[in-house]
Amino acid sequence: MSNELRTPYEQGNKNQTTTWEDCIAWYENLARLYPQVLNFSVIGTSDCGLPIHAGVVTADGVFARETLKAAGRPVFFNNNGIHPGEPEGVDACMALVRDFCTQPERLAALGKTVFLFVPMYNVDGSINRANTSRVNQDGPEQFGFRGNARHLDLNRDFIKCDTLNAQTFNKFFTAWDPDVMVDTHTSNGADYPYTMTLIHTQTDKLGGALGAYLQDTMLPHMFAEMARRGWPTCPYVNPVKDCPDHGIAEFLETARFSTGFAALHHTIGFMPETHMLKPFEARYDSMRALVDTALDFTVANGADIMRLRRAARDEGKTRREWPVHWAMDESRPSSFRFQGYEARYSPSKLGNYTRLSYDRSAPWEREIAYYNHFPADITVATPRAYVVPRAWREAVERLQWNGVQMEQLGEDRVQEVRVYRIKSVTSRAGAYEGHMFHDEVALVAETVQLTLKAGDWWVPLDQDQARYAIETLEPQGHDSFFRWGFFNSVLEKKEAYSDYVFEDHALELLESEPQLRASFEAWKAANPDKLSDQVAVLDFIFANCQRYVEPEWRRYPVLSVM
Structure with a gap:
């Protein structure tokens, strides 16, 4: 592979993430070299006046949205860099798009599915680079900042749309109407062996046959496939108390978040959260595996997903009642076989309190309570x-x-x-x-x-x-x-x-x-x-x-x- 086709991540020591300038220049060059595979263009402007880009990859070189939607082709959307301090998805997406361009068998495997992506959504935050804003994170050496030019978190802005980014995203998402979305992140929180954890559109909130399909078919496949690829995955670790030992609760991602916003459009959404305490290289590899897993499932099952989305919309036209608010049912926990580290409590050296730590020399594996029922209240x-x-x-x-x-x-x-x-x-x-x-x-x-x-x-x-x-x-x-x-x-x-x-x-x-x-x-x-x-x-x-x-x-x- 020529050096110009290697991503900035691949050219470095694997503890570096691309800058916004290098990322965009790299995609523009790739689109010039492979115009029949990749269409790359500006879709809007950020609050500090920088362009927001998006790309489209198809196996047959058809890029016109109206043509693709009229043909009823499945659309898979990969959003990256909404939090530029959590950048592994940015770099993994670059390598995936490059592989589509340079590996005919990988491109052919897309079939009729459209691969749609935003390379770096929070442009303003991505140019605000340092290595100090992510307090507990292991790499990369430099990275962007969570807030945009108006000091707003874009993953809280999808409904209120205070930012030009969110206004662009609302219109872009609606126009393309993706069937599945993966929005890439890195997690804070407890310590545990997993590199990859996963937030998904809450299935009760997604509702109906589409929610049941996500719960009973797509999620089991994704967890099994990630384990087969060498990246055992657990639900996002959202402890109900101070550590996972007491159980974890599914994340009720309301419409301010990307996956909750996607649900308003009957889109299945995933928010992979790699573990901040794992090395950047491991986070990168697991993110690439997660995006590939979700994409491959969409390619194989796109017709079913589209049919279920259409049914959800048709049902919505005649519903007599609509749920608008959901709450966790603490009386009906499920269970998840979780791998954890022993929680230790000791006196703090800073003040008069007890602090929590995790003992990596004492791993454990057992069933824990998993609160994943959220009926409408x-x-x-x-x-x-x-x-x-x-x-x-x-x-x-x-x-x-x-x-x-x-x-x-x-x-x-x-x-x-x-x-x-x-x-x-x-x-x-x-x-x-x-x-x-x-x-x-x-x-x-x-x-x-x-x-x-x-x-x-x-x-x-x-x-x-x-x-x-x-x-x-x-x-x-x-x-x-x-x-x-x-x-x-x-x-x-x-x-x-x-x-x-x-x-x-x-x-x-x-x-x-x-x-x-x-x-x-x-x-x-x-x-x-x-x-x-x-x-x-x-x-x-x-x-x-x-x-x-x-x-x-x-x-x-x-x-x-x-």
């Missing part, structure tokens, strides 16, 4: 359609980027709708990825008649992208637009009062509004400690009277037509 009745007022353009844009079919109303019309009133919201204490995320949302639903305005967006639910619309527009969805704060302004009452004037007027309101008086008496009985607080007393009366009600206050603006 919030389900909603399926609307006939949603109505998104045109003023909320941020929500409308994201729906459009994800292929949600909708149309603008041509004229005003009165419509009976389901309206949510926001009863309470509990937000996490600090900023989370640039937002004040709402962890808890309590709602009250009511049916009213409202005037829909010309220009508002009508979003029917008898469509392929129903799942994306429902999980983002239902406020209680794990990663709904509401939870991410897109509609925060409706939580603020816009008008106020002067206490010295309103004190007398409040008495008049209590006389003229019997329901207000009854509510106030109940509030006083429940809150005797607040009766000495003028603000609390007047606030209650002002907030609950009908005379000065603000209809939009705490009313979720997206309406449901049942």
Whole structure:
């Protein structure tokens, strides 16, 4: 093999990862040398103004997306470098694409499957290179940084789309509609013998026959095949307590993460997490094996996967109820035969506490509890359609980027709708990825008649992208637009009062509004400690009277037509 075809990783000491500049130049050269195998192009721009690239490999030299999708060909998508400090997937993908170009038998083995890839997604983070940001990681010598130019984690941005990267990704993913996705990572956490651990689209959340196929057919094959290739693999090590001995829980990857986002499109997603404490060379080799294993399965079973995805979409068009939130069932653990190291506890030399360590000289293998059942704990009745007022353009844009079919109303019309009133919201204490995320949302639903305005967006639910619309527009969805704060302004009452004037007027309101008086008496009985607080007393009366009600206050603006 000529030196120009060797990847930067292969040319070094196998403890180095490519730079973004070298990676892109290498792919561009490869595409020039093998134009019938590889198409490589710019698909967008990062927040710091650098191009984001993607590549397409096919065995017959057909690269036009419309042609490939019209032919019904399976699409396998490999995303790399979302966290540039976890780069083994970047280097492994380069070698795989090179092998497609230089090994006719490897290319022919693709058959009709399309190999789609992003070489380095977080471009901004990849150029912010050092060797200090990954505290516990064994190599490589230099690597990129987790955050992008806006200090955001792109693997938390797939729904809110604060970054240009995520906006590009939403549109790119929707256009190609891959059947299987592998998004490559490196893990933090406990110590254990495995080099490769695996997060997959949670099967209960993926749901239906597609979820069952992943659980019963694809995952067993992948674990067996990885063991055959010399890389025994376990589920992502997410201990339920401080170490794996007490059991591990499956990772509920909601839609902010790549695999959860993929599930909104009925795509089977994998997030391989190599172990940070293993040498970079071993992590690289195991990642190449994992991508090859998932790809080979897709090539062999693409028709089945596509059929199941089509069935899931068709089923979604007629569902009477949709789950929007899932929770771990602690009463039904499965088991996994796990290889671990003995956990040791000893006094810390830094402070007055006990620290955990792992004794590699004392390995063990036994069955441990594996919590992998996540039934839905919030389900909603399926609307006939949603109505998104045109003023909320941020929500409308994201729906459009994800292929949600909708149309603008041509004229005003009165419509009976389901309206949510926001009863309470509990937000996490600090900023989370640039937002004040709402962890808890309590709602009250009511049916009213409202005037829909010309220009508002009508979003029917008898469509392929129903799942994306429902999980983002239902406020209680794990990663709904509401939870991410897109509609925060409706939580603020816009008008106020002067206490010295309103004190007398409040008495008049209590006389003229019997329901207000009854509510106030109940509030006083429940809150005797607040009766000495003028603000609390007047606030209650002002907030609950009908005379000065603000209809939009705490009313979720997206309406449901049942």
